[in-house]
Amino acid sequence: MSPPAPVESRILRPVGPLVISIENVTKLYHMGDETIHALRGVSLEIRRNEYLAIMGPSGSGKSTLMNMLGCLDTPTAGKYEFSGQDVASMVDDELADIRNREIGFVFQTFNLLARSDALRNVELPLIYGGISPHDRHERATAALVSVGLGDRIHHRPNELSGGQRQRVAIARALVNRPSIILADEPTGNLDSKTGVEIMALFEDLYEKGNTLIVVTHEESVARHARRIIRLRDGLIESDAPAD
């Protein structure tokens, strides 16, 4: 387990305008004859410059909520607005565009393209965003420098340590200057020392004005956030500032 963060020294940045607004969202899955109520009516508002942790045991609807916040999925019923845009009614390509522009993903298993070097991996969102090669190169390099990998830009994932890979993934999430960075168990595949380093990087990102949502089941990870939402059985159990 990672040691607790030095809470007394933490900065609490003033929150900005509304980014995500979810109202009474439900999600049903059909598994054969069975209907699973993954979310049973969740309402949530997330503002710019928030640092949020979403917690809950498995089966609580945590992953479903994350997929929905990440615009990988749409709700069965309810309202979801992202920066004032109605996400609930979007088709696949519109969701792809909003993911590209507004959301940076950080995954537990890093999910880098194995055959591409760090720079190419970080450039990927910019390629799909139609950014010119020159700008792309500059921005991807800058993102890698900002996560401390300025000297590793031409290394492939298999030439990097776990922590370095996650840094590449974070650089990829940052590079398009998204409205939110959505991290799913970002330290789950890392040893505790490296996990602490990654959480310190998140702290740094938050202080630079990014909006972070971390999905985790580890209290030690969640404690870094400024606000913790706990889910149980598809409902929000509690939504409170971190102590």
Next chain:
Amino acid sequence: MSEIMRMAFGALGVNKLRSFLTMSGITIGVFSVIGVMTAVSALRGSIETGLSFLGSNTFQFAKWPTGITGGGADWEKIMARRKISLEQAERYADLMKGTTEVICFKVFNNESLVQATANGHKTTPGITFGGTNEYFLMANQFSIDTGRNFTGGDVDMVRPVCILGKDVVTKLFPSESPLGKTIKANGRTYLVIGTFAPKGTMFGQSEDDIIMIPVSRYLMDFGAQRYSVNITTQASSQAAYNITMDQGISAMRIVRGLRPEQANDFELYSNDSLIAAFAKIADVISAGAFIISAIALLAAGVGIMNIMLVSVTERTKEIGVRKAVGARKILILTQFLVESVVLSVTGGLFGIVLGTFAGDGLAMFLNVSIVFPWGWALTGVVVCSVIGIAFGLYPAWKASSLDPIEALRFE
């Protein structure tokens, strides 16, 4: 688009052996059609630009048609035709006397491989051995090197004399003049009276591997009943060619005793008709190559589809990542489609290069000028693109329709 090309080449480069094997199917398909088409167009080109099967201003009558005829009733009719006998041929020559004198009779051995011997030397088996008359030289563009040509007397008197081609002379009389010597061919003995000047090769076959004897002698030695005489007539000039041919046909009909309502029971060969016959053969060969290639390409296309489906499954997670960072469906679709098109077109280009080399190699062997089959090469590239798209579309569509959540979860 250049990024997508880069991604596609990158992905193909990872599985080099697999990509190569998949491509080779296309290569083989394209190779066969391009090879055959190159050889055929090289041949056709050289035939249409001045190559003559027969001597200039000549036409020929024979019992058998050349080339490929449609079998069935026609074929039976041809089988039932009477042979053209030497008597008929001589009568034809008489009838044509006022028009042209140059009328060559020919019979050829086409049943067994003939080997000639003299002084303990042997020719290779399979030389050209036949009977003719004094007009053989003019009608077939041969000339006498040493000794003399046949005379009317040789034919009338059924003399056992022969004229040898250059290759036969080299084999049988390596160090002496053959004139006045005897040779044995097909079990009979002949006196050498002359040699032909060398002529070279036609379609890779030597025309100097030849022994000719008087037609009357040939029929006597080997059985008049077994052979049909070919009659080659040479018009006195280009201007007289058509009239001479019309008269020739009339004369043949008289000789054959045909009534006006009866069809010709003999074949007329002219350079035009032989070129047409060649074109017909070339078309059949082309069609055959085309069908074989189509089947090969179909199989190769299925191979591409198979490999692309495997690739999509293997790269499910990659597809999930690409979608998560905002790749639209069409971009994923294009990426995989480009991969299959690159596979198929690269395979096709190899096939075009190899096929052109093979076809032109054959053309060079047959001593005709080489060509680059632009039309077929272009068609090949287009067809390969179509194959790549057609067989790559389903795998690419499958990739683009993956649910990003499921894809990311895939292990």
